């Protein structure tokens with residue numbers, strides 16, 4: 001991709017920006033919402049004489065460089081990696097770069113953190129921001145020396161003129177560069193990646209020194225003068241409304257400032273915004289928590305007060321038995337003739353796979369600080385979706401979105417949960433009533449019982465292998481809680497005879513994106529069943545899957561919303577992981593290797609797990625090897641490895657023991673004692689990561705390394721014990737052997 | 739409400755709080771020491787770990803009235819300058835992801851190293867068993883503790 005400057009800053013507006021910044025060199029580029037290559041002029045006229053730093057970059061006369069990092073930091077490392085891209089193109093000395101979190105402002109373009117989209121959306125735009133500034137600094141130096149700009153090179157915070165050996169520090173060029181016009185459209189030249197000196201290195205997170213000394217970085221740490229503390233009690237049965245509560249008693253408790261019911265749903269009819277409940281406001285967190293223990297509410301129960309997991313499972317089995325064409329069963333894809341293929345197959349297998357609802361369990365419980373004053377509000381929120389938070393708060397408050405200011409804090413875990421803004425809506429409604437800053441905090445029970453869960457699901461599969469040992473037919477019926485597999489879900493397009501059926505259960509359970517939505521569970525179902533078929537055919541799973549991927553390169557998507565699948569990239573990570581893991585080596589009974597691979601969030605990733613299962617059935621994951629293709633360039637090697645290590649371990653965390661039970665329209669579990677999370681002793685000791693570079697634009701790593709882990713482990717368990725795990729969590733299957 | 743005098747990070751503080759108030763909320767709400775984190779409130783995650791006279795304790799389960807004259811150390815007081823070997827190792831190895839659990843991890847690890855300067859993997863498993871990391875940075879936490887042990891040993895050699 002080449003750089004294009006769509007609407008370069010005119011000289012006048014650029015000078016104005018520079019003046020507002022107090023003499024530093026300021027570049028503000030509005031990155032178009034598409035987030036792609038275009039960089040356009042920031043709207044500086046709208047600042048009403050106040051400088052709102054809507055610029056990514058500020059260079060001071062002392063040579064210090066300040067970079068505004070636009071996207072929320074949830075632990076994915078974006079606060080460090082996006083500024084690295086700017087600094088690389090700028091030629092800054094990374095040690096002189098200070099990174100500041102940007103507030104929500106249109107000048108920064110898209111600011112959400114989700115879908116592993118930050119890197120693909122911002123990579124080129126961030127390069128352009130840095131390159132445009134570098135071009136101006138180089139020009140300023142060239143003019144100073146009276147030499148051609150193309151003889152000058154920027155690097156380590158200075159511009160050098162190689163022929164004469166002269167050099168000028170960025171700080172010394174600030175005044176002259178500020179007076180230059182911004183480079184014309186198309187004139188900015190991006191660096192040749194082979195000249196990169198920063199990207200691809202291991203760089204520590206910019207906030208590490210503050211994290212390890214306990215500085216107030218997170219949403220839960222924010223404070224304002226006159227702030228009060230709030231809790232918000234909702235019915236454990238989803239969709240219920242408060243009919244009455246002992247508010248007078250609660251209001252008389254020590255430290256309680258106010259207690260009141262909120263009987264609104266915003267947006268109307270949705271479970272993931274503001275829903276009815278009872279607010280308690282107090283002078284301290286503990287006073288609010290203690291008062292809640294005495295709160296008694298009578299609820300008008302919701303639409304499905306008796307729903308239960310067991311009943312969902314029973315309905316799913318009935319749907320699976322219904323003949324094709326029955327009500328409630330839709331056919332989402334049909335290729336070839338599956339029935340004929342089953343009839344002529346060498347091996348036919350049927351299996352039912354199921355996985356439960358699980359929670360995001362961000363370690364920082366949901367919280368938000370809001371101060372509503374008159375017709376304006378200011379928010380401090382650990383949100384992955386600051387613009388969504390602003391819009392929801394505005395809707396709750398009846399304000400125009402412009403009247404709501406959002407400050408983005410560091411986030412104690414996202415995983416998709418904080419794309420939804422329900423705690424923001426609650427805090428806004430409470431602060432509006434009191435007119436003072438309100439810090440709302442959920443406890444762990446609120447968090448587990450009012451999550452927007454990763455949906456459970458049921459998959460009924462039938463597959464066939466032909467006499468040549470190739471997968472010849474695949475029939476899948478997905479019974480879901482609302483979101484079904486897409487018609488292009490693997491192995492669609494790779495099997496000549498393919499049928500995909502789907503059904504949806506009426507449920508009323510709030511759901512939301514959970515790290516690698518869809519893929520995080522589909523990969524387990526698909527790769528596990530492929531492993532079953534490979535073994536049924538007596539074929540090595542790596543060879544079987546390589547053959548399935550065929551010889552082609554890019555397989556086009558089906559229909560306008562179809563997803564192309566690059567089979568060549570997948571084959572290359574499969575081969576890499578097989579080689580690096582020592583695939584095929586002989587292991588004693590009780591030990592085994594398993595393969596998982598999946599295309600998710602634009603990344604092609606294959607993983608091999610090596611496990612030990614004791615005769616008593618105790619599982620240990622000894623080693624995981626990952627081969628990862630996320631394009632041509634790793635931005636921050638330390639951050640990228642951290643994401644793969646974390647995704648692998650989190651994938652095990654989710655698959656091994658996590659399970660929420662639903663009874664009587666609510667989640668049964670209330671805290672970690674009932675919801676076992678992975679601890680250090682069970683984390684894999686060895687995680688080897690091999691990045692396979694390809695000729696494609698760089699993509700994100702917050703999610704795609706998670707999906708292959710669960711099937712890799714379960715397939716390894718089969719290799720070790722002969723026991724097939726068809727239900728998650730793994731802990732539900734007796735793995736003992738003799 | 740009662741008044742308590744607490745020794746926190748080498749300084750004496752007077753706080754007014756209900757006697758059963760967990761030390762966690764006194765630190766966070768009354769003393770503005772928000773490095774100590776809330777994760778579960780029932781002793782299951784160890785995000786709230788502090789030292790009482792050098793011994794790790796869950797601040798969410800410690801009523802302020804039970805602290806007495808014990809010396810409380812929080813993450814803010816782990817070292818005067820952020821240069822405890824564990825803090826240095828954590829930065830060097832880029833351990834944190836979201837970072838929310840890390841103050842608790844560091845306080846548990848600091849207590850381990852204080853009595854066992856060169857812990858084995860099994861020692862680490864035992865000492866760190868209470869600390870959840872939702873981002874699952876366990877791989878680097880283990881490496882970080884081993885690295886801090888090296889830094890500690892190197893520091894002792896330099897002084898010797």
Ligand code: FES
Nearest residue numbers: 777779781784798
């Ligand atoms: S908050 Fe104290 S152990 Fe979780």
Ligand code: FES
Nearest residue numbers: 836837839872873
């Ligand atoms: S780093 Fe996020 S919880 Fe540990």
